[in-house]
Amino acid sequence: MFTSHVRYRVATTSCNNEVPRHGEKRPPLARFLQKTVQVHRHGLAGLGDCRNASKSPPPGNAGEQQGYRPFMTTEGNGGAAGFRAAVRRDLALFAHHESTPLTPAFAVRMVLLTQGFQFVLARRIQDALARIPVVGRPLRRIWWWWTCRKFGSEIAIGCTVAAGLYIPHPYGIVVGVCTIEENVVILQNVTIGSRHSHSPGHARIGRGAYLSAGAAIIGAVTIGEGAMIGANAVVLRDVPDGAVAVGVPARIVGAS
Numbered sequence: 515m516f517t518s519h520v521r522y523r524v525a526t527t528s529c530n531n532e533v534p535r536h537g538e539k540r541p542p543l544a545r546f547l548q549k550t551v552q553v554h555r556h557g558l559a560g561l562g563d564c565r566n567a568s569k570s571p572p573p574g575n576a577g578e579q580q581g582y583r584p585f586m587t588t589e590g591n592g593g594a595a596g597f598r599a600a601v602r603r604d605l606a607l608f609a610h611h612e613s614t615p616l617t618p619a620f621a622v623r624m625v626l627l628t629q630g631f632q633f634v635l636a637r638r639i640q641d642a643l644a645r646i647p648v649v650g651r652p653l654r655r656i657w658w659w660w661t662c663r664k665f666g667s668e669i670a671i672g673c674t675v676a677a678g679l680y681i682p683h684p685y686g687i688v689v690g691v692c693t694i695e696e697n698v699v700i701l702q703n704v705t706i707g708s709r710h711s712h713s714p715g716h717a718r719i720g721r722g723a724y725l726s727a728g729a730a731i732i733g734a735v736t737i738g739e740g741a742m743i744g745a746n747a748v749v750l751r752d753v754p755d756g757a758v759a760v761g762v763p764a765r766i767v768g769a770s
Contacts, residue, residue, distance in 0.1 A: 595641045603677040604634050607697060611680050629665065633684035636661045637669055676721075683727075692717040692731075695739075701727040709733045720755065 553631065589661075608624055608631055609616040624631040640661065644654040656670065662668045667687035676699040681687065686703040693716065704725045706717050715734030719725070723737045728746035731737065736752045743749060744760030753759045758768045 525539045588615075597638055600638050600677040601635065604631065604638070604679055607678045607680045608682075611682070630680075630682040630684050633661070633665050633667060633743070634679050634681055636665070637679070639676060640671075641675075690716070692719065694719045695721040695723075699724045701725060701729075703728045704730070706731040748750070 669689040672691040676692045676696045680699045685703040690707040720739040722740040724742040726745040729743040738755035740756045741753045747764040748762045749764040
């Protein structure tokens with residue numbers, strides 16, 4: 515009886531945005547999932563497709579007047595709030611790319627049965643561990659080591675990862691120190707690294723970029739917003755916003 519009641523409350527409060535009666539408290543899972551659904555709906559209302567992320571708002575306040583809202587931009591000031599916000603955006607991005615409604619059942623499937631989301635979630639946990647006083651840094655290092663062994667992929671500790679990351683197949687991925695902005699897609703066997711140990715600067719992967727299987731980003735290059743890197747391409751130079759780069763070395767062949 516109790517289990518059925520909790521299941522009903524989770525489903526109704528998280529999916530239908532039900533307002534609880536006066537004095538009634540929602541279960542924590544219901545509150546979390548409701549917020550996740552709201553983030554998902556807000557993102558889809560602001561951007562129909564992640565590939566349109568390369569579009570910039572008009573100057574000044576014109577963007578707000580025209581209803582421009584970037585897809586799931588970063589929020590939160592760190593701590594528990596920052597962790598929850600990042601996980602919500604990751605869930606929403608997975609649902610968007612899989613063309614699946616963001617429901618409690620979908621969230622449970624992602625957490626328990628989907629290795630791609632588990633890999634991204636492990637990164638969020640790693641960032642949260644680092645904020646624990648005194649023991650946070652050693653715990654983060656141990657967690658990072660375990661994550662590398664578990665998934666056979668690596669995202670460097672010094673890498674900055676914004677909210678909203680889609681990695682459906684976390685196999686053979688090596689990401690060195692770089693900056694990954696919102697809503698980036700990384701497929702299997704992608705490598706992001708420096709040309710040599712003394713290279714100045716680090717790569718930056720722009721918002722909404724798509725890194726196909728086997729792509730290699732080498733050196734302090736910038737992948738523009740909404741750019742697409744073809745399978746097995748080796749990128750040695752900057753890629754403009756919205757461009758498509760293929761080949762070895764990569765060359766611009768069109769727009770995404």
